[in-house]
Amino acid sequence: MEFNTAGLISLQDALDKMRAHTPAKTEEDVESLPLAAAAGRITAAPVRSPVFVPPFDNSAMDGYALRTTDLHDGAVFPVAGKAFAGVPFHGEWPAGSCIRIMTGAPVPPGADAVIMQEQTEVTDAGVRLTASVRPGQNIRLIGDDIKQGDSVLAQGVRLGAAELPLLASLGVEHVDVYKPLKVAIFSTGDELQPVGTPLQEGQIYDTNRFAVRLMLEQIGCTVLDLGIIRDDPQALRAAFEQANDFADLVISSGGVSVGEADYTKKMLDELGEIGFWKLAIKPGKPFAFGKLKKAWFCGLPGNPVSAALTFYQLVQPFIAGLSGHTSWTMPPRLKAKATTPFNKSPGRLDFQRGIFSTSASGELEVRTTGHQGSHVFSSFSQANCFVVLERERDRVSAGELVDVEPFNALLRS
Ligand code: AMP
Ligand code: MG
Secondary structure (H helix, E strand, O other): OOOOOOOEEOHHHHHHHHHOOOOOOOHHHEEEEEHHHOOOOEEOOOEEOOOOEOOOOEEOOOEEEEOHHHOOOOOEEOEEEEEEOOEOOOOOOOOOOEEEEOOOOEOOOOOOEEEEHHHEEEEOOEEEEOOOOOOOOOEEOOOOOEOOOOEEEOOOOEOOOOHHHHHHHOOOOEEEEEOOOEEEEEEEOOOEEOOOOOOOOOOEEOOHHHHHHHHHHHHOOEEEEEEEEOOOHHHHHHHHHHHHHHOOEEEEEOOOOOOOOOOHHHHHHHHOEEEEEEEOEEOOOEEEEEEOOOOEEEEEOOOHHHHHHHHHHHHHHHHHHHOOOOOOOOOOOEEEEEOOOEOOOOOOEEEEEEEEEEOOOOOEEEEEOOOOOOOOOHHHHHOOEEEEEOOOOOOEOOOOEEEEEEOOOOOOO
């Protein structure tokens, strides 16, 4: 593995390097699950329809089914029977008669048109048509929507509220999906305490495991949370070894910069093939990526905004690749008019937190959440988007156009 450690690397280069390491899925990664247990999983093969949809010719209207060969001027059709949705008509129906039919009911054999009831007059003698009818009219043909054997979902699609009901509508009972990715996480830092422990002088609460764990669970990963690891080489080595044994991917936070207590780098030189990058993005400059003995590794920066941002922009796409989620895409970027200034100096691609909305005149507008420090996590909860400011861009004045990237479900539900 080769890493460019000289200077800053761009987000795109980092993404490309990570993506280049995405291994192909094998049969061992696949399991077959009942539909009800497959929510959030990724399809391991195209899903083909076992049935035709609709499964039989049926009426698109409430009206009367007839044979168009029986049509002639002044024809009156006696009603020979009824067909309801779920209750087909099976009897004889003599030439020149019609069948009362409801929407969704199977079209009786021989009928080749349905006239809607609004285009008829019903008398004691039968039904008279008040409009012309052509063969095939108001009949939804078998397989109109989906043919048996058609691929209805591609490989690499996440099964959500749009996909599972579709499969249910086809009577699909089992679906081949990838096993969930196993991810081990921990935070590093002598100053960190878990929620529930009073803080001593110089200590802070651990934010990052909450953010990372929740985002991983939303993506559908199985998470092993190893807690807070002290800035101690032995403790770190033990954590990395335990994480590597369990996981496909290990994610740590903190200790990836150049401070005196940043042991992560030293450990990783020993335990794997890891590159340390200085990313040309803000926040989130220090980031580590590579491979332990077995598992992949991502080392997030310690500052909570940087950790969440690098997870979102780099780890999320990497996990999509590892998970076989080929249909995954980043949220689109839209142009919006800044209604406040955005502080910036040239040098790094900046992901500021913003609040976008549509103005009364229908224009997309965006304003800053205020303080953009990499420790100001409240900026995420106020925001609904990243304001993406190009690497070379300087301060943005109100009125200028900027790129807005709406948060996806990981950051806002
Ligand atoms: P480090 O990269 O370990 O030097 O951490 C950079 C900054 O982020 C320091 O101010 C740390 O105290 C802080 N930090 C590191 N990990 C966490 C965490 N899990 N939660 C909150 N803050 C953290
Ligand atoms: Mg630290």
